[in-house]
Amino acid sequence: EAQVTQNPRYLITVTGKKLTVTCSQNMNHEYMSWYRQDPGLGLRQIYYSMNVEVTDKGDVPEGYKVSRKEKRNFPLILESPSPNQTSLYFCASSLMNTGELFFGEGSRLTVL
Amino acid sequence: GQNIDQPTEMTATEGAIVQINCTYQTSGFNGLFWYQQHAGEAPTFLSYNVLDGLEEKGRFSSFLSRSKGYSYLLLKELQMKDSASYLCAFKNSGGYQKVTFGTGTKLQVIP
Numbered sequence: 001e002a003q004v005t006q007n008p009r010y011l012i013t014v015t016g017k018k019l020t021v022t023c024s025q026n027m028n029h030e031y032m033s034w035y036r037q038d039p040g041l042g043l044r045q046i047y048y049s050m051n052v053e054v055t056d057k058g059d060v061p062e063g064y065k066v067s068r069k070e071k072r073n074f075p076l077i078l079e080s081p082s083p084n085q086t087s088l089y090f091c092a093s094s095l096m097n098t099g100e101l102f103f104g105e106g107s108r109l110t111v112l
Numbered sequence: 113g114q115n116i117d118q119p120t121e122m123t124a125t126e127g128a129i130v131q132i133n134c135t136y137q138t139s140g141f142n143g144l145f146w147y148q149q150h151a152g153e154a155p156t157f158l159s160y161n162v163l164d165g166l167e168e169k170g171r172f173s174s175f176l177s178r179s180k181g182y183s184y185l186l187l188k189e190l191q192m193k194d195s196a197s198y199l200c201a202f203k204n205s206g207g208y209q210k211v212t213f214g215t216g217t218k219l220q221v222i223p
Contacts, residue, residue: 033211035213040215041215042199042213042214042215042216043155043199043201043213044213045210045211045212048210058210090154090155098160099142099143099145099160099203099211100145100157100160101145101147101155101157101211102157103154103155103156104154105153105154106152106153106154
């Protein structure tokens with residue numbers, strides 16, 4: 001089954017404790033992206049990648065890192081989480097020539 | 113700059129027709145998406161308009177006017193399961209796949 005898989009789905013952590021949210025897709029998509037979704041603000045892009053070893057900042061990259069060592073994986077790293085990073089995070093992927101995004105199920109992160 | 117506007121909330125009756133409008137501003141435009149998002153779930157793709165006009169897909173239709181920076185999503189024969197948020201998003205022209213989302217319209221279908 002074609003899908004985007006994120007883990008963990010739910011996480012409560014404390015300020016400053018490094019964490020990684022994994023994202024994997026099995027559709028051989030070149031493009032992958034991370035979004036955060038907050039009430040009243042919609043989906044905002046954090047980072048994106050157009051292919052292996054090619055990543056770039058989106059609209060709200062501060063406090064986040066990403067890597068793209070393999071085509072299927074695009075982890076999101078929070079080196080020192082803060083309460084303002086409490087949010088619902090979505091990973092998405094697409095083929096470069098279509099743009100139709102396929103979303104993971106989301107990861108709800110709470111930073112205390 | 114870039115901007116998308118859509119109503120925050122709408123209410124419609126089961127069996128009726130509802131139109132959700134979206135206006136956008138961008139310097140480079142390459143197409144407009146509509147996504148459906150049920151509460152607590154991931155967005156799912158509904159439609160993608162590149163050219164002006166109406167595209168129909170079952171009970172859902174999407175319209176685009178590039179010159180006016182305007183789109184709408186038309187939902188016919190509303191069902192209770194259509195209660196969800198509907199996200200309008202445009203794809204930028206250029207070398208990469210930036211998709212900018214609006215804040216979404218929360219549609220409540222009532223009996």
